[in-house]
Amino acid sequence: MSKRRVMFTFPPERIEEPVIYLLGHQFGVVTNIRRADVTENKGWVVLELEGTDENIDRGIAWVSAKGIRVDSASGDVVEG
Amino acid sequence: MVWQVGPDLGRRTDGVQYMSYATSLRCRKCGGEYPLQAVNLCDFCFSPLDVAYDYKAMSKRVSRQALSSGPASMWRYQDLLPVDGPVVDIGTGFTPLTKCDGLARELGLEQLYIKNDCLNPTYSFKDRAVAVAITKARELGFHTVACASTGNLAASVAAHAAKAGLQAYVFIPADIETGKVVGTAVYGPTVVAVQGSYDKVNVLCHRLAETYEWGFINISLRSYYAEGSKTLGYEIAEQLNWRSPDCIVAPSASGLLFTRIWKGLNELSMLGLIDPVNTHMNLIQASGSSPIVNAFKAGTLHVHPVEPHTIAKSIAVGNPADGYYALRAVRESGGTAAAVSDEEIVAGMKLLARTEGIFAETAGGVVIAGLKNMVRSGEIKRDDLTVACITAAGLKTQEVVSDVIQPIVIQPTLESFQERVEMSCVAAAEVR
Numbered sequence: 001m002s003k004r005r006v007m008f009t010f011p012p013e014r015i016e017e018p019v020i021y022l023l024g025h026q027f028g029v030v031t032n033i034r035r036a037d038v039t040e041n042k043g044w045v046v047l048e049l050e051g052t053d054e055n056i057d058r059g060i061a062w063v064s065a066k067g068i069r070v071d072s073a074s075g076d077v078v079e080g
Numbered sequence: 081m082v083w084q085v086g087p088d089l090g091r092r093t094d095g096v097q098y099m100s101y102a103t104s105l106r107c108r109k110c111g112g113e114y115p116l117q118a119v120n121l122c123d124f125c126f127s128p129l130d131v132a133y134d135y136k137a138m139s140k141r142v143s144r145q146a147l148s149s150g151p152a153s154m155w156r157y158q159d160l161l162p163v164d165g166p167v168v169d170i171g172t173g174f175t176p177l178t179k180c181d182g183l184a185r186e187l188g189l190e191q192l193y194i195k196n197d198c199l200n201p202t203y204s205f206k207d208r209a210v211a212v213a214i215t216k217a218r219e220l221g222f223h224t225v226a227c228a229s230t231g232n233l234a235a236s237v238a239a240h241a242a243k244a245g246l247q248a249y250v251f252i253p254a255d256i257e258t259g260k261v262v263g264t265a266v267y268g269p270t271v272v273a274v275q276g277s278y279d280k281v282n283v284l285c286h287r288l289a290e291t292y293e294w295g296f297i298n299i300s301l302r303s304y305y306a307e308g309s310k311t312l313g314y315e316i317a318e319q320l321n322w323r324s325p326d327c328i329v330a331p332s333a334s335g336l337l338f339t340r341i342w343k344g345l346n347e348l349s350m351l352g353l354i355d356p357v358n359t360h361m362n363l364i365q366a367s368g369s370s371p372i373v374n375a376f377k378a379g380t381l382h383v384h385p386v387e388p389h390t391i392a393k394s395i396a397v398g399n400p401a402d403g404y405y406a407l408r409a410v411r412e413s414g415g416t417a418a419a420v421s422d423e424e425i426v427a428g429m430k431l432l433a434r435t436e437g438i439f440a441e442t443a444g445g446v447v448i449a450g451l452k453n454m455v456r457s458g459e460i461k462r463d464d465l466t467v468a469c470i471t472a473a474g475l476k477t478q479e480v481v482s483d484v485i486q487p488i489v490i491q492p493t494l495e496s497f498q499e500r501v502e503m504s505c506v507a508a509a510e511v512r
Contacts, residue, residue, distance in 0.1 A: 004286070005126050007399075009384055034126050035109075037382060044382060046126050071385045073126045075334060075401025077285045078228045078253065078278050079298055080394025080443075 003050045005073035006060070010043040014068055020045065027051070027059035034073075046073045101138040102162035105129040105303050108405065116162065118220055118295060120302040128401060129303045131162045139351050144322055147314075147353075154208055154311040160347060162307055163215045168244045172207040173311050175199045177319035177467070182435040183448075187455050191465045193325070195316055196438060197472065202239050202263070204232035204394075204441075204472035205312060205337060210297060212308035214240040217295035223247060227297040228285040230256055231264075232394055232472050237297050238267035249294070253281055263476070278398075302401070309337045313344025316467050317354050324349070324359045326464040327415075329451045331443040331471060332363045332372055333395035335406030341469070342409040360415040362460070363406060364450030366390035366442075367419035372403045376417035381407050391422045391480050392442035394472060416459050424449035429474060429481055439474035447471075 008019070015038060024031045029051040036045040049056050060070050105114040109127035120129055142159050150156025154173025176196045184192035197205040210233070217225050226249040227237045234250045241248035248269035252261060256273070265271050274281045289296040297305055317324050324345045332338045342361050348354045365373045368390030375383045383403030388396035400406070410417050420428070428448030433439050440448075447468050454460040474481070488504055490496040 002287075004283075005121070007385075034124065044384075048126070069385060071399045072282055072286060074121055074128070074286070074299070075403075076278070076397045076399045077282045077299060078230060078251075078397075079233045080229065080231050080333060080396065 001050060002053050002056060003048055004056055004060075005046070005048050007071045007073050008045045008047070008063065009069040009071070010038070010045075011067050012041050014066055015040065015043045017066075019063060019066065019068060020047065023049075023059050023063060027055045027062065029055050029059045099164050100162050101133045101135070101141075101159065102131050103134050104132045106132040118217075118222070118300040120300055128405075131303055131307050133160075133162075135347075135350060142351055142353070144318075144353055148318065154211065154308070154315075157311050157314050160310065160314065161212055162304055163212060163219065165215070165219050168211055168215045168218065168240050170201045170207070170211070170239055170243050172200050172211045174315060177316060178436070178438075180436050183432065186431065186435055187452055188462055189455060189460070189466055190463050193320075193465075193467045194432075194436060194438060195312065195467055195469045197312065198438065198440060198444075198470060198474070202232070202235040203475065204236065205309065205469075206232045206236040206472075207240075208311050209305045209308035209336070210236040210240050213295070213297045213301045213305035214244050214246065216304040217246065217297075217301055218244055220295065222293070222295035224249065224292070225295040225297055225301075226251065226285075226288065226292075228252075228281055229264075230393055231260060231476055233298065234261065234264040234269075234271075235267070238264045238269040241269060242267040246295075251281060251285055251288075253278055260476070306336050306340055306402075309340035310344035310347065312337065312469065313341040314348060316341070317345060317348050320465075320467075322348075322354050324354055324357045325467045326358070327360045327362060327460050327466040328469065329362045329364060329447055329454070329460075329466065330469040331392075331395050331446045332365055332400070332406055333397040333443075334400045335372060335402030335404075337469075337471065338363055338406045339402050339409050342413065357413075359413060360460075360464075361409050361413040362415045362450070362454060363410050363417040364446050365417075365419050366392040366395060366425060366446055367421050368392075369396040369398060370419035371398060372400060372406050373417045373419045375403065375407055376410060383407065390425075390442075391477075392425055392446050393477070394441060395443045395446065416454065418450050418453060420446055420449040420453065424453075426480055428452065430484070432470070433474070433481075438470060440470045441472040441474045441477040442480060443472055444470040444474065 032048040107122035152174045200207040224247040228251040250269045254273040254275040289299040345357045369388035371386045385399035425445035429445035
């Protein structure tokens with residue numbers, strides 16, 4: 001089992017969808033929210049995902065395909 | 081080994097090694113405290129950890145005189161840094177703060193200085209941060225260090241690791257031209273070219289950091305890495321005869337350097353070494369990678385990540401780890417944030433070279449272009465004592481200004497010179 005710390009940034013049209021619930025339900029990934037700011041126009045959530053690497057990768061691909069941006073919670077590592 | 085107490089709290093009597101005044105790592109968001117280990121994020125809220133110090137004890141040790149009598153390098157400020165043992169020193173820091181009257185006249189400023197960090201050992205400000213991170217890596221017992229970089233950071237890590245006798249892994253995106261990594265590979269690290277997007281490289285590096293017992297410079301050692309950048313702020317104040325300037329203009333990628341210049345100035349003030357800081361911190365990004373500027377303009381403190389597309393590769397960070405804190409520094413200081421186009425960046429590089437003889441890389445062009453716009457808009461006033469931070473040398477990004485090569489071709493005769501060159505110069509003078 002692996003853990004990955006990520007940030008989801010939601011476009012307005014996805015804010016009302018239970019994306020995080022479905023991610024856990026459909027991909028067998030445990031989701032653990034640590035910080036968030038969600039309004040009717042925008043939203044971001046910092047959370048930890050726990051599961052097999054394969055399930056986490058599939059789950060992130062599914063979230064990304066919905067137009068939700070997925071980034072590392074600790075920022076980009078590749079620097080100039 | 082004997083440790084002194086009292087006025088020299090924590091200082092070793094042999095005078096060679098000593099304990100720093102760092103006390104813990106503290107979460108910048110929730111205040112959670114952690115021991116001084118290789119950890120960079122708070123377990124609770126996943127926010128970055130910052131080094132906390134015993135400033136009361138530190139204030140008894142440091143003075144202007146004591147600092148000024150130190151070595152002509154960043155290590156004159158060792159008492160303000162989180163390192164305990166012998167330092168890894170390749171000659172970093174105490175770079176020139178040059179008064180730039182020619183550029184000042186061109187921009188309409190009365191007092192302009194360039195802090196020239198091109199002159200660090202691997203030609204960028206990264207040497208400051210890496211010197212502290214590698215020193216700490218060795219203290220913590222790491223035998224291997226690593227980083228992910230497209231240029232400046234990679235060279236600095238490789239050089240410092242070579243000096244420290246540590247093994248180094250440098251991860252680069254596979255699409256980087258091999259010529260770009262010569263200045264890294266020459267120091268003997270293991271260079272690993274990772275195929276796939278930058279996002280994939282990011283994910284891989286996080287997983288490597290969790291999997292291997294390495295000191296990952298800008299992941300597990302990031303809290304210490306960050307502290308090295310404070311020395312840029314210390315030097316500016318000391319070189320201005322112990323005062324903070326009215327304005328600082330600095331580029332921003334992850335936001336780390338920007339926040340640490342601000343922290344450095346405020347620490348000096350807190351320690352009574354300079355007056356209260358009234359410096360306006362002005363942040364510049366390339367418009368093709370400007371998530372922090374976007375947030376500033378939108379009036380929010382949340383930085384939405386972007387996909388970078390700019391010639392300023394060294395500051396092309398789409399998801400800046402310290403973006404929130406850089407924004408806070410801009411706001412707290414009454415500064416501003418702005419972005420400049422790729423065309424303005426190239427013009428800024430040429431202007432700096434033409435007026436001051438300083439060949440900066442693209443991030444330097446970003447700063448000069450942003451400074452020019454801020455003076456024009458009145459955000460920086462004519463009589464403001466202004467410092468522009470030039471963070472890396474231009475030899476690494478020569479291709480963006482390659483159009484300057486326009487030699488006048490002549491035959492090997494005096495007549496040919498007079499005909500082609502003198503005529504050309506006369507014509508140019510008439511145009512001016």
